[in-house]
Amino acid sequence: MAMNEKSTFDGLKAPQAQLTWVKAAPVSAFAENGSGCVLHEGEQIAVFNFTDTGRWFACQNLCPHKQQMGLWRGLLGDQGGEPKVACPFHKRTFSLETGRNLQGEDLCVKTYPVKVENGMVYVGIETSEGQ
């Protein structure tokens, strides 16, 4: 058992090592408690600035409910302290920590790590080895 768990852990960890930090925009380009969308090699990533808690989040821009590009245009908020975004199309809400749908539906979005350095916002994009 213990061995299995360890190998699973290692398996997950491997791609995380290959994180590429993509420059999004200066902090000043984001409104307070606002958002923006990053286009990187055809991939659209929604980036959220939770000014009041000093935290940043990112997730895929595509809402999995009706396959619409629009999550960056959704309203930010929290549910029981968990940061979330509400899709502007049909108000599906997604946790920005886990990506899970907060209405309990079987929908999920991919989340990305975000870091801020010297006034610049970066999004961490996983690349498989060899890329």
Place this chain on the structure above:
Amino acid sequence: MKNIVVVGNGMVGHKFNEKLLAKLPDGLANLGVCLTVIGEEPRPAYDRVHLSDFFNGATAQDLELAPPGWHAQQGIRLLTGECVTEIDRAARTVRTHTGRALPYDFLILATGSAAFIPPVPGMEHPGVFAYRTIEDLEAMTAHAKPGQRAAVIGGGLLGLEAAKAVLDLGLQASVVEFAPRLMPRQLDQAGANLLKAKLESLGIQILLGKNTRCVEAGPGGLTLQFTDEQALEVDMVVVSAGIRPRDELARQAGLATGGRGGIVVNDHLQTSDPQVWAIGECALHQQMIYGLVAPGYDMADAVAAQVAAALLGQPPSDRVFTGFDMSTKLKLVGVDVASFGDPFCEQTPHDVLLWEDRRRGVYKRLNLTPDGKYLLGGILVGEAESYNLLLQMVKNRMALPPHPEDLVVPPRAGAGPEAGAGVAGLPDGALVCSCEGVSKGDICQAIDKESLTDIPGIKKCTKAGTGCGGCVPMLNDLLTLSLKKQGKAVKRVLCEHFNYTRQELYDLVRINGESTFRQVINRYGTGCGCEVCKPAVASILASVHNELVAKQSVIQDTNDRFLANIQKGGTYSVVPRVPGGEITAQQLIVIGQVAQQFDLYCKITGGQRIDLFGARVEQLPLIWEQLIAAGFESGHAYGKALRTVKSCVGSTWCRYGVQDSVGFAIEVENRYKGLRAPHKLKSAVSGCVRECAEAQSKDFGIIATDKGWNLYVGGNGGAKPQHAHLLAADLDKATCLRYIDRFLMYYIKTAGPLVRTATWLNNLEGGMDHLREVVVNDSLGLAAQFEQEMQQIVDTYHCEWREVVEAPHLRAEFRSFINTPETDPTVAFVPERGQKRPQAW
């Protein structure tokens, strides 16, 4: 095997089936019972009481009383389009026109009635119609051409219903009544006079004391010749002068019938043959024909009880029919009329309490016992909201309050109990729904036991309110009362971040003057907010301060954030304001040029404007730059704000118009444009009673009269369409606008988030009466404040799009990506009918 045959599939015949089934819990088949229903009309039973809804868009199917397949499911054999021609009482068999013979053990005659056609020459001419069946209505519709004139023969209850139908067809109506007053069976002279004045103000011609000698057909139409040598020229004649019981089958079978028609029945509703019953309008009970549905339903129940007892082998039922109260309340062409208990007291010693307000068009008469302690009956015209309570006071012989005049005089501010309080005093046995025979006790018990919380639930559980619907306001009061008793008046807080209702938060912001979401949540809430409270607070801030919503774009829903409506594929649509729907050729050209330049899909909206679809987010400021340069303003189609004020063309062009509806619509739209509210607001102005602008389906609607403007509030289309209620009549423009100011501010301050005016009004304690008190009579003393706050919003109006177009930092928000000026490569369109549309999702 026992055979039950019901002849007639009208409302009462159908009710008998329902009542019988309800009394046989194991169903028909298990008892070896065969129930056959024979109706001569081509369709199953339908709601004749609401026949005139047919002209308001209801289909024949909407009016049907049972869902398709109901009869088969219940094991009932239904024969439509088949006519019983013979009863062989010796052989206990009925025979139909197709030659079919059916044996019976129980025969129920529910043959109803036919329209009474006065025996004068000329009734056979084309263009003369009875008003009785769906086929009659279809024939009238096929014949009628809008603007023509129709004479309605009959000024009673049925005649005025027919007049309503004539108006709904777009015709002008002349009502011809033989008696010297309208509704002679229900109203006294003074009440009838007031009703006449009201109907005349709606454009209906009323001719009283007219005896029609004959109807002549000529090349120009039909002419009614009266015995007083006068004549009336019309295009169509509708006869609705009373009913004639359909007793020909009974007569031929040798059953006893009355001299003036009707099948004679005893208190058990048995005819002269005890195996044959008669119910409804064909039955003559104690020399009385009952032409209303409620007594017919009561008869159906009585017979069902007797038949069920026999089938179940129980002792004979003592359920009898001993006559029925003829009290009635109805809305005739928008005018409430009610008559209850003994309305005239011609044979009974009594005192009369009278209230007549010719200014507002209200007449109320109460007949009291000489000692002033009990109510005997009365008449209400123009306002009948107290009908249910007054009727209960008569039926239950409840003691009158110490000042019975309070029952007829309109309540003043702070006086009298709140609406709905009256039901608390009713005994449990009080019959609330007389159509279905449901008492107050039954209803309250159902609410408690079944945990009911709304009217549809009560209807489903008890059937109360499913007949004429007249008791629904009382059901509402009973529901409120019961829920209060259960302590269930739940506080509707905004969301997990605010432990306040929208109204409380609105008041706090108005008093303390917060101007940003952050200030509001820091002071009154917790956490970061969410998609519920952010737009709600944004709406409150906009209503209180009327600042540019784009300044706090991140708390707006996406439509308000980008000042456009998001559509499939993520592009936006653009709607410039077109006040009142009036637009010049030059403006049309500009819109066309903009649409062409940006390749936008064009569609005319329901609100008389033009919607341009398929704009990418970065194109929005470019599009608006051009529209604004041509003089257009934001249409706020994206906002929970005033949308449009629709108008018909009105008196400037229309030959029927009585006021300039376009001019007033433009004035109203320009006054309230940009006003933020808990939900969207729609309005319309019609130039005459034909109501082409559909003002009664709007949050606030205005209909021209020859004296001014009638103001309606609380209507909406949508999933649960609802007609607006008349707030005040015959207003001048300035007063009308003042009342709208007050109504809107009261709504904006007190409604929950995303609650439209119709729902708000439905849940407003005291309902329409209360609203009228607040708006018209200023019972809260807030009218001046409401008007001042509205004026402030009007004075600080700004076009949001102009401000965005002129401010580079706001324009910069309109982009697809934050790291590149590229446009969204996933946006794609496909061609359709010469334009484009987004790819399906």
